[in-house]
Amino acid sequence: MVDVRPGEERATLLACLYFFFTMASYFVLRPIRDEMAVASGVKSLSWLFAGTMTAMLLVNPLYGALVVRFPVKRFIAITYQVFALCLVLFYLLWRAGVNPTWTGRVFFVWTSVFNLFVVSVFWSVMADSFRSAQAKRLFGFIAVGGTLGSITGSAITATLVRALGSVNLLLVSMVLLEAAALLVALLPAPGPGAVRDDDAAAEADAGPALRRRAIGGSMWAGITHVMRSPYLTGIAGFLILYTLGSTVLYFAQTDIIGAHFASRDARTEALARIELTVQSVTALTQLFLTGRLIRTIGLPAALALMPAISVIGFAALGISGWGLVPVLGTYVAFNVARRASNYAVLNPAMEVLFTVVPREDKYKAKSFIETFVYRLGDQLGAWGYAGLAASGMGLPAISWVAVPVSMLFLGVGVWLGRRQVAMAREAGVGVEPVARGVALSA
Numbered sequence: 336m337v338d339v340r341p342g343e344e345r346a347t348l349l350a351c352l353y354f355f356f357t358m359a360s361y362f363v364l365r366p367i368r369d370e371m372a373v374a375s376g377v378k379s380l381s382w383l384f385a386g387t388m389t390a391m392l393l394v395n396p397l398y399g400a401l402v403v404r405f406p407v408k409r410f411i412a413i414t415y416q417v418f419a420l421c422l423v424l425f426y427l428l429w430r431a432g433v434n435p436t437w438t439g440r441v442f443f444v445w446t447s448v449f450n451l452f453v454v455s456v457f458w459s460v461m462a463d464s465f466r467s468a469q470a471k472r473l474f475g476f477i478a479v480g481g482t483l484g485s486i487t488g489s490a491i492t493a494t495l496v497r498a499l500g501s502v503n504l505l506l507v508s509m510v511l512l513e514a515a516a517l518l519v520a521l522l523p524a525p526g527p528g529a530v531r532d533d534d535a536a537a538e539a540d541a542g543p544a545l546r547r548r549a550i551g552g553s554m555w556a557g558i559t560h561v562m563r564s565p566y567l568t569g570i571a572g573f574l575i576l577y578t579l580g581s582t583v584l585y586f587a588q589t590d591i592i593g594a595h596f597a598s599r600d601a602r603t604e605a606l607a608r609i610e611l612t613v614q615s616v617t618a619l620t621q622l623f624l625t626g627r628l629i630r631t632i633g634l635p636a637a638l639a640l641m642p643a644i645s646v647i648g649f650a651a652l653g654i655s656g657w658g659l660v661p662v663l664g665t666y667v668a669f670n671v672a673r674r675a676s677n678y679a680v681l682n683p684a685m686e687v688l689f690t691v692v693p694r695e696d697k698y699k700a701k702s703f704i705e706t707f708v709y710r711l712g713d714q715l716g717a718w719g720y721a722g723l724a725a726s727g728m729g730l731p732a733i734s735w736v737a738v739p740v741s742m743l744f745l746g747v748g749v750w751l752g753r754r755q756v757a758m759a760r761e762a763g764v765g766v767e768p769v770a771r772g773v774a775l776s777a
Contacts, residue, residue: 336622337476347473349522350461351480356515357457358481361450362488362614363508366607367501368446369588383440384582384717387447388710394448395558395707402698407463408519411456415516418449422509429502447710453515454481455705460522462689462697467759470690471634474683475625482621482678484511485614493607497600560700561708566758567696569751570688571704573638575712576744577681580645582716583737584670587652587730591666609667613674620679629684635752637684641676642745648673649737656731688751691758 339347401410425445428438465473488511492504499507561567588606596602629637648669655665689701723733 338472338627339476343469343473346464346522347477349518350464350477353515353518353522354457354477354480355484355487356511356518357453358484359488359491360484360508360511360515361446361453362485362610363492363504363511364446364488365450366489366492366496366603366610367504368443369606370501370603383443384710384713386440386444388707388714390444390448391451391707391710394452395703398452398702399699402702407460407698408522411460411519412516414452414456415512415519418453419509419512419516421445421449422505422512426502426505426509429505448706451706451709452702453512455702457481458686458689458705459698459701462686462692462701463694465690467687467690467755470683470687471629474686475621475629475679478625478678478683479618479621482614482618485678486611486618489607489610489614493604493611496603496607501603558703560696561703564692564696564700566751566754567692567700567704569747569754570685571708573685573744573747573751574704574709575715576642576740576747577677578709578712579716579719579740580649580673580737580744582713583649583720583733584666584673586717586720587666587734588670590730591663595663609670613671613678616671616675617678620675621683625679625683628680629687633752634684634687634755635749637680638748638752639745641673641681642741642748644672644676645741645744646738649734649741652734653731653738656729656734662730684752688755691755691762 337347398410398414401413404410425438425442429435461474461477462470488508491507495507496504561571592602592605596605651660651665651669652662654660655662689697692700720733723736728736
């Protein structure tokens with residue numbers, strides 16, 4: 336099922352297992368977070384998104400300071416332990432009954448930050464560890480670990496929320512996160528990866544000693560490098576276009592699920608079951624198709640697949656306003672198709688984009704793009720949705736507005752895919768190494 340080469344097995348399997356526990360931890364929390372958004376109402380979402388974006392702006396320099404000062408494994412461990420302590424704090428606050436409404440809002444913001452940072456950190460390590468050609472073969476399988484973790488986390492919440500309650504599930508999430516943190520210590524030390532500068536050979540010869548050092552540089556490099564590089568700016572723009580569509584769909588979810596399910600537990604269960612369906616479809620696709628699909632159709636087409644689904648899906652939601660198709664069924668089908676194609680194809684393809692940038696950018700610029708820029712896109716989408724709704728437009732009309740945005744999303748994806756292929760060829764990292772094996776070394 337997987338085109339894995341000699342010397343790659345251990346690193347690939349450990350990465351897969353590490354991603355499993357990371358995503359299981361988050362997906363225990365996701366339905367709880369989404370239910371809080373539904374309970375708060377669609378009018379509160381724009382403020383919750385604004386709070387998340389502000390938190391990202393504040394956290395990014397702190398994360399950059401950790402990257403500058405500590406070796407990779409050390410700052411990953413610190414990041415995970417801070418998140419685990421936060422889960423304990425939320426548990427205690429809810430148990431004590433401290434202002435549940437505001438605690439829930441803070442939890443929504445915190446969970447959004449948690450999700451983006453732990454996933455971004457994971458893929459930063461992967462982009463640092465595997466060359467471009469290896470990434471195209473192996474990232475799909477590694478992503479299966481995250482998908483199975485997502486299924487496990489969603490299933491835990493769907494089956495246990497009525498028996499244990501949402502609050503006690505926070506401790507379950509914390510245990511899973513601690514397991515992920517322990518697996519970081521077992522991973523082989525990441526290598527210099529697909530660095531593109533003239534010092535690539537010297538870095539490779541330096542071996543494990545170099546890879547145990549802190550990355551160094553400036554804590555603000557993530558921001559400045561994105562502004563200077565057209566390629567990184569393109570990735571940032573691509574992510575903003577993705578989040579605009581995702582935000583429209585998330586607002587639609589808040590309205591539709593809120594209208595069809597009355598109780599808090601029923602909404603949580605429905606959201607968890609939708610999540611379970613998404614992750615099940617994703618897992619099957621990743622196991623049998625992703626790695627070979629990206630190599631067969633090429634990176635530009637892989638990056639364009641989900642945007643094409645978005646064009647069709649938003650058009651279908653627009654048609655639902657004419658009464659020709661059921662709103663709930665159309666939403667669920669579109670949501671499952673869009674998010675499954677995102678997890679199974681778009682995400683691994685996007686991670687390949689970072690295999691051709693310098694090592695510092697794999698941690699700093701990548702984190703800035705996937706956290707603050709991601710949430711900036713959310714905020715723009717939230718403001719845009721709120722503005723269109725205030726002008727009297729309903730979900731069907733707003734969905735039609737999302738169609739041309741999705742078309743632009745598709746075009747940028749094709750450009751980025753072609754640019755990555757050219758950069759990999761120029762740097763000589765798009766070709767499989769003959770004897771060196773995986774860049775992860777013990």
